[in-house]
Amino acid sequence: MRQVISDQNSSILDKEELKGFARSMAELQWLLLILVILYFFIPTRPITDSDSLIITMVSYSVFVLLFRYMNFQSRETRLKLAVETWVMIAFISMVLSCTGQVESPLLNLYLLVIIACAITLGKIMTLLEVMLIACCYLYMGYQSYSTGLFAAETFSMLMAKFSPFLLVAYVTSMLASDILHAKQRITLLSQTDDLTGLLNMRAFNNLLEKEITRVTRYSQPFTVVMIDVDGLKTVNDRYGHTTGSRLIKTIAHSINENIRNTDILARFGGDEFVVLMTHTSTEHARMAAERIRAAIHNTAFNMNGKRIATTVSIGIASYPDGVREAAEVLDKADIALYKSKQTGRDRVTYYNGEAEAVPVYA
Numbered sequence: 001m002r003q004v005i006s007d008q009n010s011s012i013l014d015k016e017e018l019k020g021f022a023r024s025m026a027e028l029q030w031l032l033l034i035l036v037i038l039y040f041f042i043p044t045r046p047i048t049d050s051d052s053l054i055i056t057m058v059s060y061s062v063f064v065l066l067f068r069y070m071n072f073q074s075r076e077t078r079l080k081l082a083v084e085t086w087v088m089i090a091f092i093s094m095v096l097s098c099t100g101q102v103e104s105p106l107l108n109l110y111l112l113v114i115i116a117c118a119i120t121l122g123k124i125m126t127l128l129e130v131m132l133i134a135c136c137y138l139y140m141g142y143q144s145y146s147t148g149l150f151a152a153e154t155f156s157m158l159m160a161k162f163s164p165f166l167l168v169a170y171v172t173s174m175l176a177s178d179i180l181h182a183k184q185r186i187t188l189l190s191q192t193d194d195l196t197g198l199l200n201m202r203a204f205n206n207l208l209e210k211e212i213t214r215v216t217r218y219s220q221p222f223t224v225v226m227i228d229v230d231g232l233k234t235v236n237d238r239y240g241h242t243t244g245s246r247l248i249k250t251i252a253h254s255i256n257e258n259i260r261n262t263d264i265l266a267r268f269g270g271d272e273f274v275v276l277m278t279h280t281s282t283e284h285a286r287m288a289a290e291r292i293r294a295a296i297h298n299t300a301f302n303m304n305g306k307r308i309a310t311t312v313s314i315g316i317a318s319y320p321d322g323v324r325e326a327a328e329v330l331d332k333a334d335i336a337l338y339k340s341k342q343t344g345r346d347r348v349t350y351y352n353g354e355a356e357a358v359p360v361y362a
Contacts, residue, residue, distance in 0.1 A: 018076040021120040022068075025084055028116055029064050032088060032109060033057065036095050044105050053098040060091045081120050085129060088113045093136045101140040102158060110137075111168055118172035130169045137162055193267040195245055196252040201274075204266035208276060212326045215319060222326075223285035223318040224333040225275040227255060227292065230311045230345045232271040243303045247310060254299050258291045272337075274330070282318040282350055289314045289348045297346060313340035316350040323351060 036057060040047070047053060067084065092113065096104045110133050118126045141149045141158050148154055191203035199207075208224075215222050229251055236244040248271070255273055256265055264276040277285055293314055300309035315337025319326045332351040340349040 018078070018081075021081060022076045025081055025116060025120065026064075026068050028112060029068070029084065029088065032091070032112055033060060033064070035109065036106065039099070039106060043099070045100055045103075047099055049098045053095065056091065056094040056098070060087070063087055078121060082125060085113050085117050085121070086132075088116075089129065089132060089136065093140070096140060097143075101144050102137065102161070103144070107161070110165060114165060114169045115172050118169060119176045123173045123177065126169050126173050130165065133165065134162065196249055196267050198252055198256075198273075199264065199266035201266060201268060204264065204268075204274060204276070207264055208330065211276060211278060212329075216326050219320075220279060221281045221318060221321060222329070223277040223280045223282065223316060224329045225277060225285055225289050225292075226268065226315045226330075226333040226337040227251075227273040227275070228313045228315075228337055228341065229271040230313055230341075232310070235308065235310065239303060239306065239308065243308060246301065246303065247308060250299060250301055251296055251310070251312065254295045255292050258295050259288060274333075280318070282316060282321045285316050285318060286348060286350060289316055293346065293348055311346035313337060313345045314348045315340055316348065318350075322353040324353070 036053075040050075040053060040057070067080075067087075089110070092106070092109045095106055095109070096102075099106055113133070114126065114130060117129045121129075137158070138149070141154075145151075145154055149158070191200060192198065193200045211222055214220070229248070232244055232247065235247055248267075252265075252267070252273065255275070259265060259275055259277070262278060264278075266274050266276075268274040277288065280288075293312055296310070296312045300307050302308070315333045315335065317323050317329045317332035317336055319329050323329050323332045336349040336351040340347050343349070
């Protein structure tokens with residue numbers, strides 16, 4: 001499978017994940033603030049500095065409103081999520097300093113940050129943020145116990161309180177990593193053809209739509225090449241579907257070997273393939289298509305002592321060379337392919353923009 005497939009799948013998945021993570025992060029931020037407000041009105045132990053706590057809550061509310069809802073950064077990124085978790089750590093630390101420091105009943109609020117970070121930012125960032133939380137925790141311990149913090153009994157007691165944070169960070173990171181891997185695998189399987197490992201039409205159509213949007217905006221050329229296997233049904237009927245499947249895989253490999261790394265190859269249907277060639281005019285696509293045709297024409301394999309070979313018919317359509325509307329390129333390539341089948345097969349035909357397809361090679 002070409003690297004572009006993996007990159008495109010990863011990019012699509014990442015964008016969708018970031019949107020979901022951003023929504024969850026916004027809800028988590030307000031939940032954190034609500035919990036602190038509830039504690040302010042119903043404390044379980046005396047609040048040492050009510051004025052500072054009020055200022056902290058107001059400041060955090062303003063930050064959330066400005067950073068998330070006032071278009072501070074319209075596009076969601078992992079950096080934005082990271083900044084939000086850092087501010088959450090700072091907010092919680094300030095709240096703890098006003099409510100008992102290491103003895104504060106709100107100490108477990110750090111768990112919200114750790115879980116959010118593990119799910120959205122990965123193992124390394126989670127480790128760094130746990131270290132930051134540990135530094136804040138030890139600093140508050142020093143404020144409470146001064147040099148007595150380093151006494152074995154005191155330090156052990158503080159670390160015992162902190163150990164659940166480490167455990168939650170580890171378990172959540174592992175689970176998040178496994179879930180992410182599973183989602184990536186499911187996405188990959190849903191967008192690839194089982195037999196050839198190429199993109200399926202669902203994934204190809206998504207990429208084609210993006211390409212159409214891009215070329216329309218920037219007036220750049222692109223070409224679609226459609227390839228149909230000549231006589232696959234005959235091979236299946238005569239030699240069996242196992243042989244037909246092997247033939248399909250062999251042809252997919254030959255096509256893959258004769259296109260660029262930037263080209264996008266997909267299995268269109270049972271015996272058809274389609275190639276999206278970006279930044280490519282008709283002339284360059286015709287040369288590439290002829291290489292594909294010739295390579296397959298000269299390719300064969302033995303199956304139970306019998307030589308299995310075939311040919312392909314190819315149709316080409318390019319925007320804006322030949323096709324005036326980018327959205328019609330796929331349909332026009334199909335017309336050119338049909339012309340290749342009609343005029344004898346084993347040839348390349350391109351759509352010339354005059355409602356007819358023109359054979360290039362006989």
